[in-house]
Amino acid sequence: xxxxxxxxxxxxxxxxxxxxxxxxxxxxxxxxxxxxxxxxxxxxxxxxxxxxxxxxxxxxxxxxxxxxxxxxxxxxxxxxxxxxxxxxxxxxxxxxxxxxxxxxxxxxxxxxxxxxxxxxxxxxxxxxxxxxxxxxxxxxxxxxxxxxxxxxxxxxxxxxxxxxxxxxxxxxxxxxxxxxxxxxxxxxxxxxxxxxxxxxxxxxxxxxxxxxxxxxxxxxxxxxxxxxxxxxxxxxxxxxxxxxxxxxxxxxxxxxxxxxxxxxxxxxxxxxxxxxxxxxxxxxxxxxxxxxxxxxxxxxxxxxxxxxxxxxxxxxxxxxxxxxxxxxxxxxxxxxxxxxxxxxxxxxxxxxxxxxxxxxxxx
Ligand code: IPM
Ligand code: MG
Numbered sequence: 602x603x604x605x606x607x608x609x610x611x612x613x614x615x616x617x618x619x620x621x622x623x624x625x626x627x628x629x630x631x632x633x634x635x636x637x638x639x640x641x642x643x644x645x646x647x648x649x650x651x652x653x654x655x656x657x658x659x660x661x662x663x664x665x666x667x668x669x670x671x672x673x674x675x676x677x678x679x680x681x682x683x684x685x686x687x688x689x690x691x692x693x694x695x696x697x698x699x700x701x702x703x704x705x706x707x708x709x710x711x712x713x714x715x716x717x718x719x720x721x722x723x724x725x726x727x728x729x730x731x732x733x734x735x736x737x738x739x740x741x742x743x744x745x746x747x748x749x750x751x752x753x754x755x756x757x758x759x760x761x762x763x764x765x766x767x768x769x770x771x772x773x774x775x776x777x778x779x780x781x782x783x784x785x786x787x788x789x790x791x792x793x794x795x796x797x798x799x800x801x802x803x804x805x806x807x808x809x810x811x812x813x814x815x816x817x818x819x820x821x822x823x824x825x826x827x828x829x830x831x832x833x834x835x836x837x838x839x840x841x842x843x844x845x846x847x848x849x850x851x852x853x854x855x856x857x858x859x860x861x862x863x864x865x866x867x868x869x870x871x872x873x874x875x876x877x878x879x880x881x882x883x884x885x886x887x888x889x890x891x892x893x894x895x896x897x898x899x900x901x902x903x904x905x906x907x908x909x910x911x912x913x914x915x916x917x918x919x920x921x922x923x924x925x926x927x928x929x930x931x932x933x934x935x936x937x938x939x940x941x942x943x944x945x946x947x948x949x950x951x952x953x954x955x956x957x958x959x960x961x962x963x964x
Contacts (some may be wrong), residue, residue, distance in 0.1 A: 610643035611919050614676045614683040614957070616702065618892025619653045621903035621951075622686020628905035628955030629684060629912045632928060635959035640924040647680070653690035655700050661693070675883065677710060677834035682915050683886040686908065688894035693769020706886050707745050712878035713776065714783050715743035715857060716914065717890065719874070721846075722933040726869030726944060732844060737867055738793065739881035742784040743857025745878055747776045750854045770808055777815045783881070784851035785823040794848035796827045798866070799858055800836045809853070816851075837863050865890060872944030873932075875910035877918060887915040894946065902947045904954050906932055931961035 615630065617623030623663050630646060635802040637644065649672055656665040676683060683706060706712070716939075721727050721737035754768040776834040780855040788797040799816045811832075820828050831839060839846060840863050852860065865874035871891035878886040889907030897903045913928035940957055942948045 608889070609647060609670065611681040612679055613644055613646050613915075614649055614653050614680045615646050616649045616683060616685045616837060618651065618686040618688045618893065619690040619698070619701070620687055621946075622652070622688070622893055622950050624686075624904055625643065625889060625900070625905040625908040626684060626686040628910040628958075629949055631955045632872045632909050632962055633912050636916075636924050636962040638719060639964055640921055640927075640964075642921055642924060646684075647675075649676075650805045651702050652688065653693045656693055656698050656701070659736055661700065667698050668705050673705065673709060676706070679861050680884050682884060682919060683913060684908075684911065685886055685888040687889065687891065689893040690895055703888075704750070707878050708751055709747060710878075710884055710886070711878050712742065712885055713746045713779055714747035714877070714879040714881075715854075716785075716877040716879055717741045717743060717857070717874065718914075719861070720845075720866045723869075724851075724874075724937045726873075726936065728866060729841060729844070732867075736845040739844070739864070740791070740849050741857060741861050741864060742780055742787065742849065742851045743885040744776065744780040744854045746854070747772055748854035750858075750888075768952045770806060770853070772808060772811050772853070774811060774815065777811055778819060781816055781851055784849055785826055787817060788826045788849040789823060794827070795825060796829060796848040797823075798829045798831060798836070798850040800833055800850050800852035800860065801829055802833050802856070804832060806856065810855070825938060833860065836860060836937075838868060840864060861890060869936075870944045871907065872904035872946070873906050873910060875907050875914055877911070877914040879918060885915075885918050887918070887943060889909040894938040897946050901951045902948055903951050904948070905951050906941065906958075908946060909955070909958055927962055927964075928958070931958050935961060 607819055649670050656667055659665045670850045688702050718740045721734045724733050749768045749770045752769045752771045755765050758764045784797055788795055801809045801812045803813050837860055844867055865871050874890040876890050889911055891907055913925040917925040
């Protein structure tokens with residue numbers, strides 16, 4: 602007797618991280634386990650303890666570990682996705698654990714796309730006057746492996762009046778081309794306005810002329826996608842004034858970091874904004890874009906919606922786009938009906954929001 606091959610089981614690395622991270626991730630996993638049976642989704646969640654607590658417990662400044670090589674190898678070779686809560690805690694030097702965990706995974710796994718959808722699900726969530734859900738529906742493709750983020754900081758004459766600090770904005774042709782190409786493909790696949798906006802600051806940062814030239818060359822291969830250009834300062838202004846002009850945008854790592862916080866506000870706040878750190882076809886990382894909010898830690902008051910949305914992006918990446926859409930639909934209807942009262946922390950219990958979304962997706 603022959604039977605159909607069982608669908609692949611996905612191995613998902615889970616890193617709760619610092620502050621509210623573990624709490625919001627627990628709700629994301631609750632929603633995942635509720636939706637799995639309906640979509641024939643098989644998975645195994647493997648918990649990893651990497652966080653500032655772990656760094657302190659393993660020695661802190663004296664050799665404390667952020668993400669050990671053995672765990673990195675397990676994730677790289679044995680997992681299909683990573684679900685991350687948040688990293689950042691004032692007990693560690695600024696950026697140390699963030700670099701050790703988030704940047705290590707983004708760069709080490711070569712996750713060159715930082716995909717940040719910005720969509721408004723209910724008009725009352727938008728701080729802009731007279732903007733409706735149909736006016737806010739865009740995706741920012743942030744380059745995720747280059748720029749000042751991955752260049753080394755150098756200080757000369759440190760601590761003296763003659764100090765000089767340098768951290769270059771470094772771009773490669775290959776790194777620039779692959780994110781631009783991904784963004785053109787996305788604009789085509791989304792099939793909304795079929796428009797791709799390049800956001801840079803090439804008038805001041807002349808190194809970004811590489812972006813200007815690469816964009817123009819790649820655009821020739823996509824005659825069906827309209828192109829546009831805005832400098833980062835103007836793009837921030839247009840996003841607030843006319844968000845309806847945006848469809849897909851592509852930008853550098855640093856500018857993408859900044860403008861997606863603006864975008865998060867336009868869609869209702871950091872409580873809903875999620876991101877995928879993606880290398881198509883490879884293990885990729887999904888996370889809310891908010892930080893660890895240490896002051897809300899352990900109070901069951903953080904909003905888990907952004908993490909639930911990160912789970913939706915993860916399912917899309919794992920080849921279950923329908924399950925991703927069901928989660929998105931459940932979030933949208935819970936916001937529209939007022940069952941999720943607000944996207945701010947403290948309005949409702951973390952676990953209560955997780956429970957109501959889990960029961961909505963269980964169908
Ligand atoms: C983000 C965050 C990170 C970044 C920090 C935590 C390093 O702000 O994912 O947007 O700057 O990329
Ligand atoms: Mg950011």
